[in-house]
Amino acid sequence: MDYYVAIASIIGIHALLGLSVYVVAISGQMSFGQQGFFAIGAYLAGMSTAMWGLGLVPALVLGALVAGAMGFVVGFPALRVRGLYLAIATFGFGEIVRLAFLNVRYTENIGGRVVGPNGAEGFRHVRYVYDRGFTGLHYLAVILVVLVVVVILFFLLERSKVGAKLRAVEEDETAAAMIGINVTRVKVVAFAAAAAVAGLGGGLFIHYSTYIDHDMVALPLAIASVTYPLLGGLGSFVGTLLGAIVLVGLTEGLRGLQGMREFVYGGLIILMMIFRPRGIVDEALVLRVKSWLSPRAPREPVQAP
Amino acid sequence: MTDGAILSIRKLARHFGGLRAVNDVSFDVPRGSIFALIGPNGSGKTTLFNVITGALAPTAGTVVFDGAPISGMPTHEIVRRGIGRTFQNIRLFTRMSVFHNVWVAMRRQPRSGNGARSERERVEELLALTGLSARRDELVENLNFGEQRRLETARALATDPSLLLLDEPAAGMGAVELARLVRDIRRLRELGKTIFLIEHTMHLVMDVADRIAVLNFGEKIAEGTPKEIQADPRVIEAYLGREHANA
Numbered sequence A: 001m002d003y004y005v006a007i008a009s010i011i012g013i014h015a016l017l018g019l020s021v022y023v024v025a026i027s028g029q030m031s032f033g034q035q036g037f038f039a040i041g042a043y044l045a046g047m048s049t050a051m052w053g054l055g056l057v058p059a060l061v062l063g064a065l066v067a068g069a070m071g072f073v074v075g076f077p078a079l080r081v082r083g084l085y086l087a088i089a090t091f092g093f094g095e096i097v098r099l100a101f102l103n104v105r106y107t108e109n110i111g112g113r114v115v116g117p118n119g120a121e122g123f124r125h126v127r128y129v130y131d132r133g134f135t136g137l138h139y140l141a142v143i144l145v146v147l148v149v150v151v152i153l154f155f156l157l158e159r160s161k162v163g164a165k166l167r168a169v170e171e172d173e174t175a176a177a178m179i180g181i182n183v184t185r186v187k188v189v190a191f192a193a194a195a196a197v198a199g200l201g202g203g204l205f206i207h208y209s210t211y212i213d214h215d216m217v218a219l220p221l222a223i224a225s226v227t228y229p230l231l232g233g234l235g236s237f238v239g240t241l242l243g244a245i246v247l248v249g250l251t252e253g254l255r256g257l258q259g260m261r262e263f264v265y266g267g268l269i270i271l272m273m274i275f276r277p278r279g280i281v282d283e284a285l286v287l288r289v290k291s292w293l294s295p296r297a298p299r300e301p302v303q304a305p
Numbered sequence B: 001m002t003d004g005a006i007l008s009i010r011k012l013a014r015h016f017g018g019l020r021a022v023n024d025v026s027f028d029v030p031r032g033s034i035f036a037l038i039g040p041n042g043s044g045k046t047t048l049f050n051v052i053t054g055a056l057a058p059t060a061g062t063v064v065f066d067g068a069p070i071s072g073m074p075t076h077e078i079v080r081r082g083i084g085r086t087f088q089n090i091r092l093f094t095r096m097s098v099f100h101n102v103w104v105a106m107r108r109q110p111r112s113g114n115g116a117r118s119e120r121e122r123v124e125e126l127l128a129l130t131g132l133s134a135r136r137d138e139l140v141e142n143l144n145f146g147e148q149r150r151l152e153t154a155r156a157l158a159t160d161p162s163l164l165l166l167d168e169p170a171a172g173m174g175a176v177e178l179a180r181l182v183r184d185i186r187r188l189r190e191l192g193k194t195i196f197l198i199e200h201t202m203h204l205v206m207d208v209a210d211r212i213a214v215l216n217f218g219e220k221i222a223e224g225t226p227k228e229i230q231a232d233p234r235v236i237e238a239y240l241g242r243e244h245a246n247a
């Protein structure tokens, strides 16, 4: 039972990370640095409950806001570069954050435990949730509630004009500008929102695991977070959710795969690039499902007036 | 700026290194007119559109639109002031449906009571105007060439431009589509738009344009009514090769 609760919790947290990459991707960018925002959210939210006496909800919100603000600040310079250069620049940002937390020491002695970011030791004893009598199952419910809220926001985004503008920018910046879209603003806002979602995931994570260290927010997490949307598909956020469920389920469930995760993910990305570049749930599939669901439009061509 | 000109180009230049793609070009596009820009391949027509829309910065000179200088402004700001454009090499959003291509471009209307039509209704109107209603749920890749060009026009119209720039709207069209294009262009003018088009199809230009400017090697070599242009020896000289090729 605990085992399945653990897998479900990790799926929920990784789904947020995947959704963060998804937002960046559908505005035409690729980020290998969302784990940096995840780390910022985790450390901030952890300090909030373990050291500053905040409750869980304000701690999660604070972690997300600070990560989002960082996304805004990083977004402007980062978005001047594209494609591979952007991937490298964002990964560089992730590494800077990781190395910063490897070196930052800001601890307090609370009840005989060293609490707070403690360099290479990581940030231990973030026990707010379990100290209040939550079980793993309770906390899984918290994770799922947060995920559902985020998913509702994504659902609304996909239906809104803002979502369509993101996709317009993704496909053709020149054409997007020519219909009145402020391309820079769209990209920066998307990047900041994505950073906030990653930060939210980080805050949930540290309260789930009770600790984090720099090793946990390195390259493997970057690879995992881009694999969910790239495999699941860029046609709808549903693809990212499916990607996270299948991939986390697969790698956590099949013990034999543990050591080969990066290998498997890398291979899947390459297969996708060859056979289905927009992932499983791509735009064409979304359009087909939509027309099944609403058979209102006449199928046969109508004579134009 | 001449009174009654919606667009004034003054001593405009755009160089690429040593190449003078557009050089010292001046003319006015009268409000409410159909104005055509013609010239041989590579004479700088598209470059001029790129400078007008802010996709490229001018090397020298100014563009005045609706009485205000717009050179140096970002494209989205120029669009908001009322310039729309289609592209020579069609640039639609291919992963969106026909409907969404227009919807995403729809300018927000000021709320004006309950008489105001909804945004969806206005999208449907533009699709009807361009003859695409039956294709509304298709992906762009399922449209033929002429339909894609019309969709680009519908998308540009969604931004509610007062000046519409069309870059070779007839390229690749058959006779039936061409006839429709002529009707559409006239219809748009009746709706109060000023049309500024680049075209190679001579009989179309001579048929619809009120005024024509001619570019050759980046410089304006002639300007006038279709009659004047047809009789201009410099134009005939610049076009001699093409006219034979197109016959």
Ligand SMILES: Nc1ncnc2c1ncn2[C@@H]1O[C@H](COP(=O)(O)OP(=O)(O)OP(=O)(O)O)[C@@H](O)[C@H]1O
Pocket: B016, B019, B021, B039, B040, B041, B042, B043, B044, B045, B046, B047, B048, B088
């Ligand atoms: N971004 C650019 N960088 C460098 N050179 C360019 C650029 N854009 C256009 N040119 C050059 O400027 C010249 C004019 O090109 P332009 O596209 O404006 O011609 P055009 O009149 O539209 O031709 P066509 O009828 O073939 O469309 C060409 O020699 C072209 O190669």
Ligand SMILES: [Mg+2]
Pocket: B045, B046, B047, B088
């Ligand atoms: Mg051209």
